[in-house]
Each structure stands twice: as structure tokens, then as C-alpha cells.
Amino acid sequence: MSHEKLVRMANQIATFFESQPDADKAGRVAEHLKEFWEPRMLEQLADHLSSGEDGLSPLATEGSKRVLGLTA
Amino acid sequence: MKDFIIPTKDMDMGTPASKSTEMVTLTIDGFDVTVPEGTSVMRASAEAGIKVPKLCATDSVEAFGSCRLCVVEIEGRRGTPASCTTPVAPGMVVKTQSSQVKKIRKGVMELYISDHPLDCLTCAANGDCELQDMAGMVGLRDVRYEAPANGGFVNHFEARDTAGDVNPQFIPKDDSNPYFTYDPSKCIVCSRCVRACEEVQGTFALTIEGSGFNSRVSAGAGGDDFLSSDCVSCGACVQACPTATLQEKSVIELGTPDKSVITTCAYCGVGCSFKAELNGDELVRMVPYKHGEANRGHSCVKGRFAYGYANHSDRILNPMIRDKITDPWREVSWEEAISYTATRLRDLQDKHGVKSIGGITSSRCTNEETYLVQKLIRSTFGNNNTDTCARVCHSPTGYGLKTTFGTSAGTQNFDSVEETDVVIIIGANPTDGHPVFASRLKKRLRAGAKLIVIDPRRTNIVKSAHIEAQHHLPLLPGTNVAVLSSIAHVIVTEGLMDEEFIRTRCDWDEFAHYAEFISDPRHAPEATALLTGVDAQELRAAAKLFATGGNGSIYYGLGVTEHSQGSTTVMAIANLAMMTGNLGKNGVGVNPLRGQNNVQGACDMGSFPHELPGYRHVSDDATRDVFEAIWGTKIDPEPGLRIPNMLDAAVDGTFKGLYCQGEDILQSDPDTKHVQAGLAAMECVIVHDLFLNETANYAHVFLPGSTFLEKDGTFTNAERRINRVRKVMAPKNGYADWEITMMLANAMGSGWTYTHPSQIMDEIASTTPGFANVNYEMLETRGSVQWPCNDDKPDGSPIMHIDGFARGKGQFIITEYVATDEKTGPRFPLLLTTGRILSQYNVGAQTRRTENTVWHEEDLLEIHPHDAEVRGIQDGQFVRLASRAGETSLRATITDRVSPGVVYTTFHHPDTQANVITTDYSDWATNCPEYKVTAVQVALSNGPSDWQEDYNAQAEQSRRILPAAE
Numbered sequence A: 001m002s003h004e005k006l007v008r009m010a011n012q013i014a015t016f017f018e019s020q021p022d023a024d025k026a027g028r029v030a031e032h033l034k035e036f037w038e039p040r041m042l043e044q045l046a047d048h049l050s051s052g053e054d055g056l057s058p059l060a061t062e063g064s065k066r067v068l069g070l071t072a
Numbered sequence B: 001m002k003d004f005i006i007p008t009k010d011m012d013m014g015t016p017a018s019k020s021t022e023m024v025t026l027t028i029d030g031f032d033v034t035v036p037e038g039t040s041v042m043r044a045s046a047e048a049g050i051k052v053p054k055l056c057a058t059d060s061v062e063a064f065g066s067c068r069l070c071v072v073e074i075e076g077r078r079g080t081p082a083s084c085t086t087p088v089a090p091g092m093v094v095k096t097q098s099s100q101v102k103k104i105r106k107g108v109m110e111l112y113i114s115d116h117p118l119d120c121l122t123c124a125a126n127g128d129c130e131l132q133d134m135a136g137m138v139g140l141r142d143v144r145y146e147a148p149a150n151g152g153f154v155n156h157f158e159a160r161d162t163a164g165d166v167n168p169q170f171i172p173k174d175d176s177n178p179y180f181t182y183d184p185s186k187c188i189v190c191s192r193c194v195r196a197c198e199e200v201q202g203t204f205a206l207t208i209e210g211s212g213f214n215s216r217v218s219a220g221a222g223g224d225d226f227l228s229s230d231c232v233s234c235g236a237c238v239q240a241c242p243t244a245t246l247q248e249k250s251v252i253e254l255g256t257p258d259k260s261v262i263t264t265c266a267y268c269g270v271g272c273s274f275k276a277e278l279n280g281d282e283l284v285r286m287v288p289y290k291h292g293e294a295n296r297g298h299s300c301v302k303g304r305f306a307y308g309y310a311n312h313s314d315r316i317l318n319p320m321i322r323d324k325i326t327d328p329w330r331e332v333s334w335e336e337a338i339s340y341t342a343t344r345l346r347d348l349q350d351k352h353g354v355k356s357i358g359g360i361t362s363s364r365c366t367n368e369e370t371y372l373v374q375k376l377i378r379s380t381f382g383n384n385n386t387d388t389c390a391r392v393c394h395s396p397t398g399y400g401l402k403t404t405f406g407t408s409a410g411t412q413n414f415d416s417v418e419e420t421d422v423v424i425i426i427g428a429n430p431t432d433g434h435p436v437f438a439s440r441l442k443k444r445l446r447a448g449a450k451l452i453v454i455d456p457r458r459t460n461i462v463k464s465a466h467i468e469a470q471h472h473l474p475l476l477p478g479t480n481v482a483v484l485s486s487i488a489h490v491i492v493t494e495g496l497m498d499e500e501f502i503r504t505r506c507d508w509d510e511f512a513h514y515a516e517f518i519s520d521p522r523h524a525p526e527a528t529a530l531l532t533g534v535d536a537q538e539l540r541a542a543a544k545l546f547a548t549g550g551n552g553s554i555y556y557g558l559g560v561t562e563h564s565q566g567s568t569t570v571m572a573i574a575n576l577a578m579m580t581g582n583l584g585k586n587g588v589g590v591n592p593l594r595g596q597n598n599v600q601g602a603c604d605m606g607s608f609p610h611e612l613p614g615y616r617h618v619s620d621d622a623t624r625d626v627f628e629a630i631w632g633t634k635i636d637p638e639p640g641l642r643i644p645n646m647l648d649a650a651v652d653g654t655f656k657g658l659y660c661q662g663e664d665i666l667q668s669d670p671d672t673k674h675v676q677a678g679l680a681a682m683e684c685v686i687v688h689d690l691f692l693n694e695t696a697n698y699a700h701v702f703l704p705g706s707t708f709l710e711k712d713g714t715f716t717n718a719e720r721r722i723n724r725v726r727k728v729m730a731p732k733n734g735y736a737d738w739e740i741t742m743m744l745a746n747a748m749g750s751g752w753t754y755t756h757p758s759q760i761m762d763e764i765a766s767t768t769p770g771f772a773n774v775n776y777e778m779l780e781t782r783g784s785v786q787w788p789c790n791d792d793k794p795d796g797s798p799i800m801h802i803d804g805f806a807r808g809k810g811q812f813i814i815t816e817y818v819a820t821d822e823k824t825g826p827r828f829p830l831l832l833t834t835g836r837i838l839s840q841y842n843v844g845a846q847t848r849r850t851e852n853t854v855w856h857e858e859d860l861l862e863i864h865p866h867d868a869e870v871r872g873i874q875d876g877q878f879v880r881l882a883s884r885a886g887e888t889s890l891r892a893t894i895t896d897r898v899s900p901g902v903v904y905t906t907f908h909h910p911d912t913q914a915n916v917i918t919t920d921y922s923d924w925a926t927n928c929p930e931y932k933v934t935a936v937q938v939a940l941s942n943g944p945s946d947w948q949e950d951y952n953a954q955a956e957q958s959r960r961i962l963p964a965a966e
């Protein structure tokens, strides 16, 4: 999948959880990704992060890192 | 196993049942009878097994009392009252036979018959005619009236008299409707048809013109025939007609049927019950079943008449294979087709990994078939790459309602509409998409319920005969959340919410947080008006009406879900129902109108890549254990690919094989070019369908499917009602679809041994808590049942969340409006939204192959007069419709149904391919495509676009079939 599309989808998810009252918003994003994204898509997300390309919103980045186990 | 045929308890009771709970006892012909107050004497007699002769009464419409055949004697009353219009009273003593009433009845019949042709033996209704029956019943033996000897007329049925003069009273037969005829020479002017059209269907297409001897039934205004009138061909009048005046053409051609089987319509999510009436295994007609709990004896043109596709010459009956999609098809035996497919799929998995293949279950097929396809994928393929077309329609309903209420389904039954006081319809077009529900709703609206329509287009329900919405909010496509938030804002800031309900049924703190959010002035209707195009005063009035008007119900469709904020909109709807206390009883609720017949069932049966049957996530160990124990295979704990993800993965080269049952993703899914690219990149595409559909242009294997008339199973409709589908004839292609899936599974080493779909249902019941008590035996006795149906709810669940939500407390969700990325600009200044019409169904694979095409031959582009004028477009001209995804051309129709800036089309025809235009944007939570908003430009054109021509050329190439080798 094009990274552009992937980024758009991840940002859409983050935008929703940004508006929610949860204390751990990144946790909710990570949970959603884990629940609905097939491992191949998560791999592509990892590729995107490691390639240093941008486009992901801060919350989308944090959530993505969380689901990929890239942060503590 | 022999298929059980329910005996039809179909006696016409003469007048509708009374809903009263007060009981009244009376005596009829010496027998005591106890019936609800308000019952007619005629119906009370019928309950006691006593048939009173009748002509103008039938139990689908209110009594009218015009024929006077049903007269009876009642002790202490003068004269001979009509039993159809006389209500019962306590202690009443009725005599249905006496010399006096017999004399009256004979006289009435004599008059009728004197003006009726006596060609009973060759009449299409012979044996199925109430006039004939009544003449027999009253013992009519001769008719004393005669035509004047010297010419002149006293009848309506002879074209010329003996002198050769033209009879001005004679009206020739009207053949214009493709499915039934109107032969005025046989009409007894009982007005049953007129009342059926008004009361049952709600179209008001028929009237009685003239009076006395000159009165005639007439469709539409002067000069109209049935086809050009407002008639929507629902068949209610045909059903009500006691004579051959209104008669199905199929009966005229094939004769009166002699057996019937109860089954379920395979078109839309209303799930109407029908009697399939046959001679031998030849289907003569489909008649709506009076005891069907979804439709209560009504139908629409699709289920009633549009079944001819089953015998269409385009139907493919033999399996076919080819190595490359550029090759012509080769017909092969079932054994060869199945082993070829199994080998190719296993080879792909060997080469590209277990997860390189997947499948799509059908929302058209039965629950049992869908369950087997997802089982094939999870257990035989060994991955979770299963999805269903619900992805592209109601997946946000699943997510949204599960989050807020805890169950992915609508909360009511259809009967509930009879008790509603205020209805919101948002993003749905029920008169066209869910016609039988619309008729039931209109009946309630005519009785005084109020209506609010939220839709970019002025749909038919906004204003029609005797119905007008109190408020129509014509919002700009893509602004649903903003409008719903404004409605909630008005309710909360004006203190109109149901505090008691919120405190007991929801979390008050959570609500307080939500209330703070929604009270912010940015959600006020005055603030959102610029964005949504909805008048603030109108919106305020609508909000107040909904909150204060009594039982409030919300019905919605794909205009809600197919947006980038589809899931958020569903949650906004749930918020609205909770804050007004409109849940857990009759007349209220959140009601998704499902598109296809078995969308609900396909979702229930675990079609989604992340969920096993019963909406349980694949990562849940306990759930996997249940299935692993029965299936004897391991289940992948990670979610699989959704349809759009499969196509992306195919383009990336990691997804190679697809088993596609009963779906046409190339025509129905958005961004056709992307779908094409995905399919073209796959090495084994298996299409299992009735016809060489558009997707089959890219297929390597074609497995011919069976129709709903050719197999046993169940469908689950929009009200969670599990209805039986019964086999009325042998599959023309040789196998029911569940058998084909099983052959493929077994060729891949699975060893399944089902011999009847009832065994599949037993497996579903044993693994899925909501279905625990469902089995075929129960469905035979009960007719249908609404899940959950288990030890807690042995009789099923017509209304959900009565004492508490499935998840415990109802959850209010913050619904912030986020504009879609799909924006108009100088290149694409208009917004396209899509929908459908009554006579065609979805991609039209079935309905295009029936006579329904007389109502809709092609997709048209609706455009506002202003937008048309600035572009120099005139009605009926070919226009080019372009978006950033692609372009196509079609004819324009100019109408103010759409607002300036908005254009609209349907997607029933592959020639137009509206989905070339739609983009790959999708719902944030579920990837449900954003069909309903695309920025477009419209310009004059002189014919099909290059793309359309290329597409058609490829399609034609691809559909070649080699003559069978032998």
C-alpha cells in the first residue's frame, strides 16, 4: 500500500482518539491498530517510521510506535 | 432430509385483526365466540370457522361495506347489517344464514354476474376467483337479466353488440405493466385494489372514477396507464383483487399454481416472507406471506416479481477455468474445476506464504454458506483474510453500535414503527431501498406520526401522497456529524434530555463530560449552518420535535455509514437515542436499514477479518479454543486483511489468490481502477456467482452458483430476524452454494461431512452464544426468531437493551466533526453522492436481467437546474462526470431534488460504472469507503468516455467461452 494512504489512515484514527477523553490517547490508537490492522500493514507502518518520512501526526506517531513496540 | 413444507394457514379473515386487549363474547349461529373488541362480525365468524360470503372485504384492508353480500341477521337489530362493517358487541346473537339473507345474497350475485363475462373455463383466475366461489356459495343458478334484443348495452364486457355497434363502456385490457394486467371487463368495482394501494402500499395510484354504473378503477390521471401512472408495481392491488381483473401475467401464461413453499426474499434487508407458488418445480408466482413478521403480507416489485433472472440465458451453469484472464473460458467438470482451484491455491500458499490468499463471503448467500466460507478461510486456508461486502456498507454500524451499546445490530423489530411518534430518517431512502418498511412507516405517518428527513436530496419520503416531512434538512454531503452534533447541542443546551434514563442506563459522569463538549457554541446550529447548509431555525425545530414528540426512532442507511466519519456518525445517532431515552421499548430505537438481504447475517457469521462468529475478536483465546476444538485446526490470532487492504496487498505483490462468493467487487467497490489493478495482480481469482459478473473479467475460475430458490438455509434481516430460505427446485447448476464451498474445502484436505444446512446451523448454535437455541426444528414451528435466542431469551429478542445495555451502561462518545479530505475546488467544484432506486437492486446483476428494466434502463445524473444552466446542459444530454479518480459519461436529468452544488447518481449499471469516479477515501475506523462524497466536475460530452470503451472491450474479450470440448 502506498505510504501516503497508510499515513492518511493512521492519521484519521489518531484524529478520532485525539478528541476522546482518555488519559492514554496513544494507547487507544495502538489498541485500534492492533485490533484492526493486519500484520503486513503494521510492517509497512514500521517501514514508514524507520524511513524517516513524515506525515504522521504526533499522536499517530506515538500510537504507531506503541503498537510496534518501539517505545517503552 | 426431506424439505418440510409449512401448510399455509392462509384463510382470508375478511377484515384486519383488532389490536384491542379487551375481549368480547358473542354467539354466532349458536356457537360462543370470544374476540378482541373492535373485531368485525365477519372476522369473528371466521375465527369460529364460519365463512360469511363476501366480495368487497379482505383482511389486508379496512372494510368498506359496498357489496352487501355479507349481510347477516342480528337479534334485536333491524334489517340485515353488513357483517364486515359491524363490530361485535357483548352478548350479540348473530345468524349468518336465514331465508332473508340468502335471498339478498342471491340477488346481489345475480346483479354482479349479469355484468360479468361467463368465460370462467378459459379465465386466468379459474379456480382462484372469489366471484366464482361466491356464486357457488350463494347457490346462484340463473341470471334473469338480459341484454335488450334490439342492440344497446347494459354491460361493460362486450366490445360490440350483436348489431356491431361499439360499446362505449368497454375498456380494453391494460398490458402496460410488465408483470400484471388490468382487464376492466372483469372488474366488479369492489375497490379492494384502491384501498390496498392506499392503505397497504401508501402510493395512492388508483382511484374509482365516475359513479354508479359508470364507476371504473383508474390508474393515475386521465390518459395514464398502469406503467405511466404513479404505480410502483408492488402487487398489493393484484393480491387484493378477487377476480381476474388484476392478474399476474405469469399466472395467465403458466396456469394457477397448486403448491406453495414459504421462503424469504433474497433482495433487500427487509427480509420479506413469501409463498413461492409452483406447479411441479415450475415457479408460477411469488406471493407475500401474510404471517411473515417482517412484511406482514406486503411486498415490493423486486421480491414479488423480479425473479426471472433465475432462468435468464446469461446464467452460467457449468464450471469454467482458464490459465490467464486473456484466454477464453473453458467449460470443465466440477471435479476438474475444484481440483484445479485447490491446487492453484495451495501452490500460491507454498510459494507466497499462508497469508497470500483469502476470500470474500457473500451478503446475498445464506448464514450457513457464509459461515462455511469464513470457516474455509480460517480453518482450511489457515488465515483470517476474510471479509464481506458489509465492509463497504454497514461496517461502521458494527463498530459504532458495539462501542456505544455493546451489540452490533439494530435495536428494534419492524413492528415497532407502528408505535413511533417522531421518526428521523438520515441517509436512507426507504421508499426505494427498503420499500416494504417504507410502506409500514408511511401508514404510521398517515396516522399522525411526525417525520424529520436528513438527506442531501429530497427523497420520495419527504413529500408524497398524504405525507409531508415536518422538517427536511438538506445537508451538504459529508456533514452528517456536524448536523447530528447540532441537534444534540439544542437538546442538551435547552435541557430537553431524559435525565432519568441517562442516570439509570448510562454513566452520568461520562454524560456530563459529553454535555460539556456538545454545549460548546461551536456546535450550535447557527455556527454549523455555513458548513452544512442547513437552516439553523429549521434544525432547532427538528431537534425540539425529536426530543419532545413522544416515542422517537431513528432509521438510517448508507448515507450515514459510507463516509470518512461513518463510525462517528453511527455513534452520534446512538448518543441522540440515549440522551432522549429512546431505547429499550416499542416505537423507539436505532435502526440501521441493511442493504442486502443477509448483511446482518454475514456480519453475525464472522465474515470480518478481526472477528469470529458472534463478534468475538480473533485475539481472544477462549473464543479461538471453542472453534479450534470443533474444527480441529489452529486459528491465527492476528486480524486478517479487509477488502481494500487485500487489493492494496495484491498491488504490493503479497496477496495472490481470492475466493469471491456472490459479490461483484469490481462493480460495487470504490475506485474501480484500483480494484482492477488489484484483481489483475492476483494469480488466482475464483468467482462463485450466477453470472459472469464484472469481477469475473479478472477471474481464472468460475464456479456457477445457485439461486435462493434452489437451496435451504437462513437469512437474517435488518431486525436480526432469522428467516428460513427453502429449496423449491433443484439447483440448475447441480449444487447448492454450501456444497460447492465444502467441495473446495475437502479438495484442500478438510474432510467436512455436512449433508444438510441444518447441521451447519447446529454448529453455529453450539459455538455462538446469541444463536444457542436456534435450530431448524424451532424455525419450522415458530416461523422466524430474532437473535439473541438462548436460554436467557428462549423466544428471541424483538427489542434489545430493555433493562440494560448489552455492554452494561450505555456509552456516550464525543463526536467531533472532521471535514473529509475530499474537498471541492476549482477543478472539481461539485459534490457527487450516490444511491439507488426502487426497481433495480445494487449492482443490478439480478434486476437488470428482469423486466424491471422498463423502469430504469440506465443510470442518470441528477443535477440542479442552476448547475445545469451554467454548464449549458439540457435534460437527457450525455455528460462527462469526472473526479480525481476517473471519469465516465452518462445522461443528465435536471431536477431540484438535489441542491445546487450537489449531483447524484445510482450504480446499477456496469456501463456507467459510477465507481470509476469514487475515491479510495474511507471511514477512519473500518475502512468503509466514502461513496457518498466525491468532488466532481460535470461537462457536456458526446458519448462514452475512452475508459468506458476500453472497459467494454476488455469485458467482451474476457467473457468469451470456448465451445465444450468433446
Ligand code: SF4
Pocket: B193, B196, B197, B201, B203, B204, B205, B206, B219, B230, B231, B232, B233, B234, B235, B236, B237, B238
Ligand atoms: S401495484 Fe402497488 S402501487 Fe401499483 S397500483 Fe397496485 S397497489 Fe398501487
Ligand code: SF4
Pocket: B186, B187, B188, B189, B190, B191, B192, B193, B194, B217, B240, B241, B242, B243, B245, B246
Ligand atoms: S380491479 Fe379487482 S379489486 Fe379492483 S375494483 Fe376491480 S375487481 Fe375489485
Ligand code: SF4
Pocket: B265, B266, B267, B268, B269, B270, B271, B272, B295, B299, B300, B301, B302, B303, B304, B434, B435, B436, B437
Ligand atoms: S422490500 Fe426487500 S425483502 Fe421485501 S420484497 Fe422488496 S426487496 Fe424483497
Ligand code: FES
Pocket: B053, B054, B055, B056, B057, B064, B065, B066, B067, B068, B069, B070, B071, B082, B083, B084, B085
Ligand atoms: S363484504 Fe361486506 S359489504 Fe362487501
